[in-house]
Amino acid sequence: MGEVWTLAEFSHGKLSSVSYELLNRGKNLAEKLNTALASVVLGYNVKREYIDELIARGADKVYVVDDKNLENFLVEPYAKVLIALIKEYNPEIFLAAATTTGRTLMPYVAVKVRTGLTADCTVLDIEEGTGNLLQTRPAIGGNILATIKTPNTRPQMATVRPHSTKPALPDRNRTGEVIYKKFDEDVFLSKSKYLRFIKDESQQVSLQDAKIIVSGGRGLGRPENFKMIDELAELLGGAVGASREVVDRGWKPYPHQIGLSGKTVSPALYIAVGISGAIQHIAGMQTSENILAINKDPDAQIFKIANLGIVGDLNEILPLLIEKIKAYKKKEAV
Amino acid sequence: MKIVVPIKQVPETSNVKMDPKTGTMVREGVESIINPLDLYAIEEAIRLKEKSGGQVIVISMGPEKALEAIKEAIAMGCDDGVLLSDKKFAGSDTWATSCVLAHAIKKIGDFDLVICGERATDGDTGQVGPGIASFLDLPLSTFTSEIISIDEGKIQVRRLVEGGYEELELKLPAVLTVVKEISDPRLPTLRGKLRAKGVEIPVWGPQDIGVDEENIGLKGSPTRVVKIFTPKVTREGEMITVNDEKSLEEAVDKIMEFLIKKELI
């Protein structure tokens, strides 16, 4: 039986926490299949502490490809390295996060190794009897869930929705094997060149990493009112989201848009303020762990998916909420 | 510039109805539209053509009905179209779909750019664009939000990633998938509609594009959808109505209690 692999993902020199979420998923699958769990790390100047962290969080093995050419993500060289590793070790399952990197790299790889890839899964399990991976994912804007199998080809590949599970916790006593692989220059040849990264200065916390997202909709009435959303997000250490209505009006730039034609997020808490809950908005946030909605219309669709719904005027509720959170934080600080 | 834009016809999902018994989508009375996220690809392609000349060709794999989608794209300003339609294409997953589209693009030949939507609103995978690039061994930029420049066989693009943007330079020909920020789609004009009526759209099958039948349709698809069901969308949510000072105070206290209990603060 081949191993269960997870792709460890770097973002700007740091291992991202989705890498540990994948280990959590992978551990469960590897145990059921009675096989080893391995992480694959591609990058440059990969610090030993990162490798140890992956082992502490469940990896039995870590494959490391450390090369200057892998400093920034470019699909062609990354894919070539992964394809070579897959051909050499024949993993049974290969998981990556459904981030912009995972969603670019995995389909490129799957085509070339001629295997199936399931997108943006929220549930993974092993089918009794066959040992096949059962991959469940939302489709049609979250209106349905589909379970998908890759019965005849290996590895069974899937991208996994970030935050759809908790990161694996570290156990400092765990040990694991580290395998360094080297590749010839020609593997890294690419018709693309990485130029630069431009940080979004308007976001302290990126939407995809945020534990809490506070989103505002047209119900805010005026762009100035968005300050309340920004302030609430900052107090909670969260990120700021927006409905399309807000983005189309220019109250917030496009990178903040949540929904069908924006980003898909799954934070621990999503706070929707003055958002009606149109199906295209819900498609981007309905797998959030908790949803709090504030809207003056008791019949707003958003309440159907909320854990806590407050029917009322946001102009009254937000200032008081902000005040109470400040008071609470002050009290906690002493 | 010769630009190929693959577009998918999808059901209008703004008010999707699910059959509670079978858990499948009710298709009757559901209108078919161009995948809304493909409109940004079409618009960007037309703009590039208007700026520097050339040709925009839309291609779509699907039933005969998908001809409507191609005609609409032509009415918006695309020049030509090709429909990929054959029983043998049915049941293709993203691997097989990318295979068919890549073969068709190769047959069209001599292209500079392939511009795809970010994802289709029904299958929702976003895998076909990267899949086409992989089949054709072409450089790829996904989640592209801006074309910065095109010259001397190279294109510079900006793509939306976690926490910001990235800029890449790709050699042409290249494949892009684009997000909404890249363009603001125009509506088809009356003149465009008239022109679209007159444009002959060839229909290609497996033989026309020289694709191995082992690689297409259900037979060529490594994945299988084994179950479709409706998620439980309703949560056991608690509702509080604010109508005076007292209930306002209570509602906000309730939020605080919620945040503390769930360890979110």
Ligand SMILES: Cc1cc2nc3c(=O)[nH]c(=O)nc-3n(C[C@H](O)[C@H](O)[C@H](O)COP(=O)(O)OP(=O)(O)OC[C@H]3O[C@@H](n4cnc5c(N)ncnc54)[C@H](O)[C@@H]3O)c2cc1C
């Ligand atoms: C192809 C397609 C793609 C789309 N993609 C997206 C997408 O990615 N993301 C997205 O968000 N939308 C998307 N939409 C648009 C979507 O259909 C809705 O139009 C949009 O989500 C509505 O935004 P909203 O909730 O901010 O505004 P509205 O629907 O206007 O809702 C405003 C809400 O605020 C409430 N309100 C007003 N005043 C107050 C107050 N004082 N206090 C409290 N509540 C108040 C109202 O009761 C109302 O419910 C898409 C549409 C299409 C057709």
Ligand SMILES: Cc1cc2nc3c(=O)[nH]c(=O)nc-3n(C[C@H](O)[C@H](O)[C@H](O)COP(=O)(O)OP(=O)(O)OC[C@H]3O[C@@H](n4cnc5c(N)ncnc54)[C@H](O)[C@@H]3O)c2cc1C
């Ligand atoms: C519920 C459900 C779940 C599915 N899950 C998976 C899965 O996880 N993995 C998998 O491999 N298959 C899956 N499929 C099959 C998949 O939907 C089809 O292969 C479909 O033809 C293409 O995938 P998509 O709709 O996700 O397109 P996407 O990959 O999201 O489309 C991206 C872009 O590619 C272009 N494009 C896509 N399809 C066409 C077309 N027919 N003609 C022209 N251009 C096109 C468009 O530019 C589009 O914007 C699933 C199908 C269903 C019904």
